[in-house]
Amino acid sequence: MSQMAIALIILAATIVLFIWEPVPILVTAIGASIAYAYAGIIPVGDIFKGYNSNTIVLLAGMMIVGSSLFHTGLTDIIGEKMVKITGKSERNIVLATLIVSCALSSVCSNIGVMTAMAPLVTAMCFSAGCGSSRTLMALLFGAQFGGFVTLVGVGSNASAANAMADLALTPFGFFGITPFGLGICVLGTLYFTFVGMKFLPDTGYVPEFAKVEKKPFDKNKAAIACITMGALLVVIALSPKKMPMHVAAVIGSLVIMGTKCMTVREAIAAIDWNCMLLVGSLTAISTGVQKSGAGAAMAELILQILGEHPSTFMITTVLFIAAALLTQVMSNIPTIMLFMPIGVSIAKAINVSPYPICMIITLAGAASYATPFAAPQNMMTVGWTQYRFVDYLKVGLPMLLVTYLVIVAVIPFYLPY
Structure with a gap:
């Protein structure tokens, strides 16, 4: 079985346990970190790396x-x-x-x-x-x-700007x-x-x-x-x-x-301490998903879905959905760094401006609303409120739709293709 398959199985089991909660969410979070290590996806020394931050x-x-x-x-x-x-x-x-x-x-x-x-x-x-x-x-x-x-x-906004500069694009300004x-x-x-x-x-x-x-x-x-x-x-x-x-x-x-x-x-x-331990466990979970190759596989799937002559609406929709979904299980900065060069390559291939695509990836990559482990602040809020995984889904998924609608509405006027 490939590492990607193992990583996705661990992730799926983690999500099921978060939703069902037969054991405390903290036990599940740390257990997932250990599972990624002993599956060979992350080094054993990185299990508790997030606590040294x-x-x-x-x-x-x-x-x-x-x-x-x-x-x-x-x-x-x-x-x-x-x-x-x-x-x-x-x-x-x-x-x-x-x-x-x-x-x-x-x-x-x-x-x-x-x-x-x-x-x-x-x-x-x-x-x-x-x-x-x-x-x-x-x-x-x-x-x-x-x-x-x-x-x-x-922080992911600045990372997106740096990624644009690395791709020979003028980064977005402060505003x-x-x-x-x-x-x-x-x-x-x-x-x-x-x-x-x-x-x-x-x-x-x-x-x-x-x-x-x-x-x-x-x-x-x-x-x-x-x-x-x-x-x-x-x-x-x-x-x-x-x-x-x-x-x-x-x-x-x-x-x-x-x-x-x-x-x-x-x-x-x-x-x-419950809050602190939850936040610390996020690093290993995010790194495990990232190193498994799941993100790269999703990127390849995007290219196949878009085909050779995609419409700009199709590009906006597919890239947003892919980046927004991945950032719910992987840290936003790696998500943005993964998708940015892919998005720019797509823009060049179909001869459109890369800037709206860069904006879509920047916003979607930071839209970490829908799961507890989408960002450290989400895990921190679990410790403060005791909300469950399903609570984040119920309130977060509609907010992803709101973010998508704002992007679709503003791009034609502010950053046209």
């Missing part, structure tokens, strides 16, 4: 700083003030979360935005007397929508992706607020960072926690080379513990 360090630091807002009593005040603006309607809270996360994620790392905002939106939900799970999922979607607005909104991103933000926000959230149950789960004993408001400690979180948001937005986000998050957590806003024991308890 800057993302894990960033998450741990931000969870501690975020939890400090609860420990100092600050979230009660913030939640009450924000609910005065939104009211106690869960839909209004979801809408506000989507708008703010869209705006911030257009210029900041989406994981950074999510970890910074999660305590605040959870506090809003507590003050409004509603569960936080749907709002935290809205935070995930808003951060993903915002990533489409500018070239720095998500080159903006018309598509704005359309996705507006329609995606409307979709999730009025349709998508109805697909999601309220799990009633309280994230680890919010599981604290009620404490009286401490003005001095609250000020320290607030300033620390504000400074981290500035670092996330500016992304200075000498102060990476994960280093800033660790410094922030040290400030919180050093000023006794939280004890070391409380800080350790604030880290959601």
Whole structure:
């Protein structure tokens, strides 16, 4: 049996177990990583490679700083003030979360935005007397929508630009992706607020960072926690080379513990280890699919489907579907790097502009809505909400359709073939 067949069998078994959940999703995720290694698809030394990453360090630091807002009593005040603006309607809270996360994620790392905002939106939900799970999922979607607005909104956008340069094309500029991103933000926000959230149950789960004993408001400690979180948001937005986000998050957590806003024991308890382990397991699963050759086989199938004289609509549809489906099981950057040269070759073969094809691949490759293991932030949200695989499918697949419709509508006017 070929490695690709074995990899697809492991992937299929993983998806079935995620849907059925006879064992915890974490057991399935780590078990899949081990299976890929002992099937010879990835090195055994790479099973836990994902845990040795800057993302894990960033998450741990931000969870501690975020939890400090609860420990100092600050979230009660913030939640009450924000609910005065939104009211106690869960839909209004979801809408506000989507708008703010869209705006911030257009210029900041989406994981950074999510970890910074999660305590605040959870506090809003507590003050409004509603569960936080749907709002935290809205935070995930808003951060993903915002990533489409500018070239720095998500790392895969910059990777796509680099791939274009390697193929002797002029990369998209900072705002080159903006018309598509704005359309996705507006329609995606409307979709999730009025349709998508109805697909999601309220799990009633309280994230680890919010599981604290009620404490009286401490003005001095609250000020320290607030300033620390504000400074981290500035670092996330500016992304200075000498102060990476994960280093800033660790410094922030040290400030919180050093000023006794939280004890070391409380800080350790604030880290959601289930969430961290889920995020870490994603790397091996994604690498296993990538190295199996499944992506390359899909690319070959695309060329066969398109034939020698495909219509531009056919190109748009087939490339979007292929890239969007692959990015649900494989990291978005490898997906984009795989499809970009294929797309440019197709454009040259049928004598059309390569730029609309590059845009399709960039957007479809980053449309990681529909599975828990499509992106680290998706796995992180599983830890916060306890949503199941089918919940991601129910809310994510229609959003893929919304993204596709935006691309089809905007390309003829902004990037014609």
